[in-house]
Structures are given as C-alpha cells and as structure tokens.
Amino acid sequence: MVASSFQHHLEPMLTQPIPCQICTYQSHGVNFNVMTCRACAAFFRRSLVCGMRYHCKTRKNDCRIDSTERHFCRLCRFQKCLQMGMKAEKIQQNRDPISSTFPGTSTEPELSEIVDPENEKSYIFHGTLYGFKSLLAEVRYIFSISRNYSDSPLTDLENGFKLITRHQKRRYIDIEDRINFQNLTDFRLGHIKNCATWLTHSSFFQSLTETENLLILKSTWHVWSWLELLSVSVEIFGNQVCEEKIVFLSEKIAVDIVKVFRYILKPLNKQEKRKVEKELNPIFHILFDDVARKLQNLKPSSLEINYMLWQLVWFVAEKVLNEDNLRHGEQYTNQLASDLHNHYKNDLHLEQYAQRVLKMMAIVKSLQKHLMNIHKIIDYADNFCNLFAMK
Amino acid sequence: MVASSFQHHLEPMLTQPIPCQICTYQSHGVNFNVMTCRACAAFFRRSLVCGMRYHCKTRKNDCRIDSTERHFCRLCRFQKCLQMGMKAEKIQQNRDPISSTFPGTSTEPELSEIVDPENEKSYIFHGTLYGFKSLLAEVRYIFSISRNYSDSPLTDLENGFKLITRHQKRRYIDIEDRINFQNLTDFRLGHIKNCATWLTHSSFFQSLTETENLLILKSTWHVWSWLELLSVSVEIFGNQVCEEKIVFLSEKIAVDIVKVFRYILKPLNKQEKRKVEKELNPIFHILFDDVARKLQNLKPSSLEINYMLWQLVWFVAEKVLNEDNLRHGEQYTNQLASDLHNHYKNDLHLEQYAQRVLKMMAIVKSLQKHLMNIHKIIDYADNFCNLFAMK
DNA sequence: ATTGGTCAACGTTCACC
DNA sequence: GGTGAACGTTGACCAAT
Ligand SMILES: [Zn+2]
Ligand SMILES: [Zn+2]
Ligand SMILES: [Zn+2]
Ligand SMILES: [Zn+2]
Numbered sequence: 001m002v003a004s005s006f007q008h009h010l011e012p013m014l015t016q017p018i019p020c021q022i023c024t025y026q027s028h029g030v031n032f033n034v035m036t037c038r039a040c041a042a043f044f045r046r047s048l049v050c051g052m053r054y055h056c057k058t059r060k061n062d063c064r065i066d067s068t069e070r071h072f073c074r075l076c077r078f079q080k081c082l083q084m085g086m087k088a089e090k091i092q093q094n095r096d097p098i099s100s101t102f103p104g105t106s107t108e109p110e111l112s113e114i115v116d117p118e119n120e121k122s123y124i125f126h127g128t129l130y131g132f133k134s135l136l137a138e139v140r141y142i143f144s145i146s147r148n149y150s151d152s153p154l155t156d157l158e159n160g161f162k163l164i165t166r167h168q169k170r171r172y173i174d175i176e177d178r179i180n181f182q183n184l185t186d187f188r189l190g191h192i193k194n195c196a197t198w199l200t201h202s203s204f205f206q207s208l209t210e211t212e213n214l215l216i217l218k219s220t221w222h223v224w225s226w227l228e229l230l231s232v233s234v235e236i237f238g239n240q241v242c243e244e245k246i247v248f249l250s251e252k253i254a255v256d257i258v259k260v261f262r263y264i265l266k267p268l269n270k271q272e273k274r275k276v277e278k279e280l281n282p283i284f285h286i287l288f289d290d291v292a293r294k295l296q297n298l299k300p301s302s303l304e305i306n307y308m309l310w311q312l313v314w315f316v317a318e319k320v321l322n323e324d325n326l327r328h329g330e331q332y333t334n335q336l337a338s339d340l341h342n343h344y345k346n347d348l349h350l351e352q353y354a355q356r357v358l359k360m361m362a363i364v365k366s367l368q369k370h371l372m373n374i375h376k377i378i379d380y381a382d383n384f385c386n387l388f389a390m391k
Numbered sequence: 392m393v394a395s396s397f398q399h400h401l402e403p404m405l406t407q408p409i410p411c412q413i414c415t416y417q418s419h420g421v422n423f424n425v426m427t428c429r430a431c432a433a434f435f436r437r438s439l440v441c442g443m444r445y446h447c448k449t450r451k452n453d454c455r456i457d458s459t460e461r462h463f464c465r466l467c468r469f470q471k472c473l474q475m476g477m478k479a480e481k482i483q484q485n486r487d488p489i490s491s492t493f494p495g496t497s498t499e500p501e502l503s504e505i506v507d508p509e510n511e512k513s514y515i516f517h518g519t520l521y522g523f524k525s526l527l528a529e530v531r532y533i534f535s536i537s538r539n540y541s542d543s544p545l546t547d548l549e550n551g552f553k554l555i556t557r558h559q560k561r562r563y564i565d566i567e568d569r570i571n572f573q574n575l576t577d578f579r580l581g582h583i584k585n586c587a588t589w590l591t592h593s594s595f596f597q598s599l600t601e602t603e604n605l606l607i608l609k610s611t612w613h614v615w616s617w618l619e620l621l622s623v624s625v626e627i628f629g630n631q632v633c634e635e636k637i638v639f640l641s642e643k644i645a646v647d648i649v650k651v652f653r654y655i656l657k658p659l660n661k662q663e664k665r666k667v668e669k670e671l672n673p674i675f676h677i678l679f680d681d682v683a684r685k686l687q688n689l690k691p692s693s694l695e696i697n698y699m700l701w702q703l704v705w706f707v708a709e710k711v712l713n714e715d716n717l718r719h720g721e722q723y724t725n726q727l728a729s730d731l732h733n734h735y736k737n738d739l740h741l742e743q744y745a746q747r748v749l750k751m752m753a754i755v756k757s758l759q760k761h762l763m764n765i766h767k768i769i770d771y772a773d774n775f776c777n778l779f780a781m782k
Numbered sequence: 783a784t785t786g787g788t789c790a791a792c793g794t795t796c797a798c799c
Numbered sequence: 800g801g802t803g804a805a806c807g808t809t810g811a812c813c814a815a816t
Contacts, residue, residue, distance in 0.1 A: 028791095029790060029791070030790080030791070031791070031792085032791090032792090037803090038803065038804075038805095039802075039803050039804085041791090041792090042793095042802075042803060042804095043801095043802080043803085045792090045793080046801080046802090052801095071801095071802085074801095090791090090792080091792090091793095092462065092792065092793070092809090094460065094462060094463050095462045095792090095793055095794080095808080095809090096445070096448055096462055096463065096464055096465040096808095097448075097793090097794065097795090098793080098794055098795075098806085098807055098808080099794085099795085100445060100446045100447075100448060100465065100466075266660075266663075268659060268660060268663075269657075269659060269660040269661070270660070272657075272659075419784095420783065420784070421783080421784075422784070422785080423784090423785090428810095429810070429811075429812095430809070430810050430811090432784090432785085432810095433786095433809075433810060433811095434808095434809080434810085436785085436786075437808085437809085440786095462793095462808090462809085465808095481784090481785085482785085482786090483785065483786070483816090
C-alpha cells in the first residue's frame with residue numbers, strides 16, 4: 001500500500017496504469033485505502049455491509065487472485081483485500097438512497113393549486129407566451145386617450161414625461177443585484193407602455209394612422225427607454241451611473257446592471273457566455289461610458305431631455321413615413337427646435353446655447369449609432385425566450 | 392470476517408467546542424447564517440443550486456440528524472438546515488466577472504431591414520412577449536364557432552379530431568433533428584388552438600361559460616396535446632416512437648425529440664443542463680416508455696382515442712365545476728361511455744371489450760399521474776422564457 | 783471569515799450471467 | 800443471488816472575495 005501511493009506520486013511519466021493490488025486488473029484510484037479496481041472495491045464493500053461469510057474453495061487459504069481468476073475463491077479474494085490494507089472503517093453506512101430524490105410526494109403541488117383560478121401562481125399559462133392579456137389591447141387603449149395640445153409642443157411632451165417620470169429621492173432607493181425573471185418582463189412591458197404614453201403627447205404622432213403609430217413604437221421604444229432611464233438615473237445617482245453602472249429599471253427599482261447580467265448569464269456555458277458578452281460589452285460601453293457620461297456632463301433640463309427623446313423617435317420615423325406625413329413631421333420637429341430656442345432665451349436666459357445643442361446631438365448620435373446593435377441583441381434574446389417552450 | 396465497527400472519516404476533531412447546529416459534529420464557523428460544519432454547508436448549498444427535491448426516508452419528516460446519522464435522510468437534513476435559520480439568500484450566484492473581451496467587429500444590419508414593415512424577420516417585437524397578436528382573441532374566436540351536435544357525442548368529438556388530425560403517409564415525412572426556436576413557439580400555439588377546436592365539439596363544453604371554458608383549456612391543453620400527438624405518431628411510426636422517440640410536433644414536422652433537446656440544451660452549462668435533464672427524464676419515460684408503448688400495444692381506434700382525450704379533460708374539469716355543471720358533465724361523460732359500448736358492439740362486433748377499456752384507463756391514468764410533474768416543468772421553463780428579456 | 787468550484791472517493795442502481 | 804459498469808453524492812481542499 002505504501003509502495004503504491006509512493007509510485008503514484010513519483011511516476012508522472014507512467015503511461016501504464018497502476019494495476020489493482022488485489023486482482024492485477026487496471027485500477028481506478030484509491031479505494032478503502034488501497035489502489036484497486038472498482039470491482040474489487042465493490043466486492044470488499046459488499047462483503048462487509050452484507051456480512052458475507054466465505055469458505056476457501058481449495059481449503060488451503062492460498063488461492064491465486066488475478067484478473068482471470070478473480071472469482072475463483074471469495075475467501076481468498078477477501079483475505080487479500082485485508083492483507084493489502086483495505087480498511088473497513090472507510091465504509092459508510094445508511095446513505096439516503098438516490099431514488100428518494102425524484103419524483104415523490106412531499107413537494108408536489110396539489111392539483112387544486114394548479115387549477116384554482118384564484119391562485120396567482122397558477123402553474124399553467126404563467127409564462128408570457130400564454131398570458132391571456134394582450135399588449136396590443138393595452139397599447140391601443142393608450143393611443144386612444146385624447147390629449148390637449150398647447151401651442152408649445154415641447155411643453156406637451158414634457159407633460160407626458162412628467163406623467164411617467166420617477167420622483168424618488170436618493171435615500172429611499174434600494175439597489176438590487178438580482179431581480180427575478182417575472183420582474184424583468186414586467187419592466188419591459190412598462191417601458192413600452194411608457195413610451196406609448198409619451199408619444200401620445202405629440203400632436204403629430206396622434207395625427208398618424210394606428211399602423212404608423214405601432215410601427216414607430218415598435219422601432220423606437222427600446223432606445224427611447226434607455227435614454228429615459230439613463231437621464232433619470234444620472235439625475236439621481238450622479239457619478240454612480242457611469243462608474244458603477246447603477247441604473248433604474250422601473251419607478252422603484254434600481255440595479256447594478258453588471259451584477260444583474262452576471263446572474264442572468266449564469267446558466268450558460270462558457271462558449272455561449274463569451275458570445276453574449278461580446279455583443280453586450282459594446283452596448284454597455286455606449287450606454288455607460290459614453291451616453292451616461294455625456295448626460296452627467298450636460299445635466300440636461302427636462303425640456304432638453306424631451307427634445308432628445310423626440311430626435312431619437314424622428315430618426316426612425318422619417319424613414320418609414322410617406323411624403324405627406326414626412327412634411328408634417330418636419331414642421332413639427334422644427335417647431336420643437338423653436339420651442340427649445342425660446343426655452344434657452346426666456347427660461348435660462350442663455351444666448352450662447354450652440355454648445356449645449358451640440359452636446360445633445362452627440363448623445364442622440366451615440367444612441368442612434370448603436371440602435372442596430374441593440375436590436376441584434378434583442379433578436380438573440382428572443383431565441384432564448386422560446387428556448388424551453390416545448391416542455 | 393464480519394465487519395464490526397464503522398467509523399466516519401471526517402476531519403479530525405480539533406480544539407473548538409461549538410458543535411454544528413445541524414449534525415452536532417465539530418463546526419467550522421458561520422455558514423449561511425448558522426454555525427455548521429463544512430459538510431452541512433456544502434449540502435445546503437448543493438441542495439439549492441442543483442434544485443434537489445428530497446423525500447423523507449421514513450415518511451414522518453422527523454428523522455434525527457446527528458454526526459453518525461447525517462446521511463440517513465436528506466429531506467430531514469435539509470429541513471433542519473432551514474429550521475436552524477440557514478438562508479438561501481446568502482448563496483452567491485456568480486463569481487466569474489464578465490470577461491472584458493474586446494468588442495467584436497460585428498456586421499451591423501441595415502436600418503431599412505429593421506424598420507421595414509414588410510420584413511417578416513423584423514427585429515423588434517419578434518419575440519412572443521411583444522407579438523401583437525392576441526392568443527386570447529384567437530381562442531375566443533374558436534370558442535364562438537357554432538357546431539352541430541348529433542345524438543352521438545363521441546362521433547361529434549371524432550369529427551373535431553378529424554379536423555385537426557394529420558393525414559400524412561409514412562414515406563413523405565422528414566424527421567428533423569433540430570428545429571428553430573420560433574417553430575417551437577408556433578407549435579405550442581397550434582396545440583392550444585387544436586385543443587380549443589376539439590373542445591368545441593363537445594356539446595357539454597359549449598354549454599359552459601367562457602370563464603369555465605378558458606379554465607379547462609388552460610389546465611388540459613398540455614397533457615391533451617401529448618396524447619393526441621403520441622397516438623397519431625404511434626399510428627404512423629409504430630415502434631419507432633417508443634424506441635427512437637420519434638414524434639410529431641405538428642402536422643408536417645416529426646422530430647427525434649432526444650436530439651432536439653440535446654441541441655436545445657447545448658448553450659447551457661453542465662450544472663444547469665443536469666438540472667433540466669433531471670426534470671425531463673421522468674417525463675420522457677412516462678410519455679415514451681409507458682404511454683407510447685401502451686398505445687402501440689392497444690392500437691386504439693379513432694373513437695377510443697377521443698374517449699381517452701375526454702377522460703383527460705374530465706379529470707381536471709370535474710375539480711373546477713360547480714355542482715350543477717358537474718351533474719351535466721357526468722351525464723355527458725356517461726353518454727360517451729354508452730357511445731363507446733355501441734361502437735364495440737356494432738362496429739367492431741366485440742362483446743368482450745373489458746380488457747380494451749382497462750388498457751385505455753391505464754393510459755389515461757399514466758398521463759394523469761404525471762400531470763403535476765409536467766406543470767412543474769412548465770413553471771421552470773417559464774423562468775427561462777423570460778431569462779433574456781432585459782437585453 | 784465565508785463562500786464557490788473541484789474531484790477523488792465514496793454509495794446506489796440495474797442489466798446481466 | 801452475486802457481479803461490476805455506470806452513474807449519483809459527499810466533503811476535504813483550495814482559490815476567490
Ligand atoms: Zn481488482
Ligand atoms: Zn481460497
Ligand atoms: Zn454538520
Ligand atoms: Zn426523514
């Protein structure tokens with residue numbers, strides 16, 4: 001026994017496996033203190049656990065044990081085990097059987113729990129796919145709400161923004177490292193509805209057809225939400241946004257987004273994880289190192305934020321509208337610029353605002369430039385949303 | 392030659408006198424909020440991370456846990472962990488930092504591709520969550536279609552079955568090893584709609600309120616679909632269903648479901664993969680080794696399949712209906728049995744059909760028994776459906 | 783001082799003779 | 800009823816935080 005473990009440590013070049021000390025067959029590591037094969041280990045264990053009593057076949061107690069004659073005499077095989085130093089103390093007792101793991105009765109949900117219509121955690125149709133609520137219906141309802149439009153379209157947009165903006169003070173907010181899956185979905189639905197609500201405060205948007213409205217909402221809500229979330233986050237968390245990547249995901253929840261994604265990517269394998277991170281990193285870079293930093297530097301007013309949000313929407317909208325609507329849209333966009341001019345002149349008493357406008361356009365451009373990357377990620381994510389759908 | 396004393400080979404007892412609060416062995420500091428040994432800490436962590444489900448060995452839930460009987464019952468060991476105050480929140484989920492790999496020079500899709508309303512693969516709202524189509528609306532439409540009911544309810548059901556059944560011949564069918572994610576979702580939506588369509592061919596079902604209809608559909612479509620798919624698959628593929636796990640997923644697509652899942656689980660890491668497979672295997676066992684084999688043996692007629700399908704529905708429905716509807720439902724179910732009797736007597740000229748009925752009930756029972764397990768899986772799967780929703 | 787990851791070394795199961 | 804290949808579980812050890 002000493003010799004065998006000695007050899008094991010001294011012979012790293014050894015290509016031939018160390019033989020079983022009992023039967024000379026290829027061994028499988030140390031078992032019960034001796035290098036043995038699995039068969040001899042199992043034999044030794046059974047002999048003791050079952051309290052077997054053996055008799056020598058030849059009555060001489062010296063039968064040869066090797067790989068071809070392993071079964072010839074049990075007594076001599078067991079005695080060789082003891083002689084080679086196998087130890088009964090190493091045998092454990094009374095383990096819980098594997099079969100008690102699954103399935104069983106103690107943790108199963110009751111059928112009544114499953115079919116109870118009042119049960120919120122009802123096991124079926126719990127996922128988004130089979131949720132009977134229709135997002136379309138909710139969005140249509142939002143679009144149908146009539147708004148009053150003043151002669152200052154930018155102020156109208158700001159009113160919409162106020163409807164959906166968060167008003168927390170810094171000290172009341174918890175920063176989460178993990179959020180559960182259902183919450184993530186709810187946040188996204190909230191973002192879409194917020195974007196829809198804000199858009200209805202544009203008189204131009206309301207003048208379009210429902211088809212056009214939906215198309216614009218579909219194409220812009222994602223990037224719109226990021227600018228909205230980042231601007232509010234920077235206002236409240238300041239430097240922490242770009243430095244620690246702390247950001248709001250909803251009215252009441254702020255997260256450390258790096259930790260959240262680390263948690264989300266956990267179940268993936270290494271290869272897949274790297275693939276996703278490769279897509280994710282440039283987006284994080286743009287959102288936090290670029291956009292958030294510029295917002296932190298600019299400290300935009302509420303009207304400026306709304307102006308930027310519209311620029312984001314218009315960048316996409318102008319590519320899908322017909323000529324007639326395009327003209328109206330340009331008029332509307334120009335009027336927003338005029339409102340902004342008045343804001344600088346009358347509210348802020350700024351004559352030299354060119355630099356602020358340039359900074360705003362830089363922010364919009366950063367987000368626009370990576371609109372495409374964001375959509376690619378969404379596309380990939382959708383694949384995963386349906387990953388387990390067959391079960 | 393009989394083993395007399397068993398000793399545990401734990402770390403040698405040292406100086407500290409404070410025992411593990413779980414197993415009374417020498418503790419190793421505070422682990423997950425409780426003074427425990429390292430073994431109990433590892434056990435607690437594994438139980439949660441791997442999603443283990445235990446069952447009491449003695450079924451009394453009060454097994455003693457100490458250093459000599461630590462392994463005796465895993466349920467009671469785990470319960471004692473919880474009782475002593477060990478906290479799941481303390482388990483960290485990831486330590487590997489997001490690798491700061493260089494952003495890949497990814498090819499960006501054209502904007503026109505993204506906002507083109509005609510583009511089927513439109514990048515936004517492509518997933519199920521943001522699909523603007525409402526499943527509820529489609530199901531309601533199906534429920535609203537009026538049917539003519541004959542004096543043989545079982546024949547009515549069979550007519551519904553014919554509407555949705557596949558009619559391929561063996562030689563025209565491709566067996567796929569992989570299917571894309573969007574298809575999986577479409578299949579599931581198809582299954583729900585098929586089940587809804589079939590249910591409307593029951594005069595009793597049509598007499599219920601919409602709320603009751605939806606509840607029954609929600610609770611039964613999944614297990615209903617599996618019986619429907621399996622019975623059609625067995626009819627066409629015969630032995631291949633239980634032996635190679637070849638099964639239809641839709642009218643035109645048959646898959647090798649083991650290979651499909653192997654492909655689907657590929658991006659997951661080892662631990663997560665094992666966790667999912669552990670949940671999946673007993674379901675595959677029931678569906679293919681048990682149900683499919685019994686179907687292969689029985690070779691049920693079309694009317695018999697419809698009778699079994701209703702039994703599945705009724706098993707759930709009878710638990711959620713009020714007393715009045717319950718009586719009507721029982722009448723309806725009895726009439727189906729009577730139709731089946733006539734089918735045996737007049738169509739098949741069978742007087743001794745007791746054995747066939749017993750076999751049918753065995754199939755229904757197998758599916759019923761594992762209804763709960765299937766729902767548990769769906770619940771787990773839903774978590775994954777929303778996994779990547781933030782991106 | 784606690785936690786997670788790893789893997790040798792145990793235990794259990796189950797065709798197979 | 801014994802055998803042993805295959806697979807599940809445990810916990811000592813070490814790295815990470
Ligand atoms: Zn051996
Ligand atoms: Zn002998
Ligand atoms: Zn312990
Ligand atoms: Zn117990």
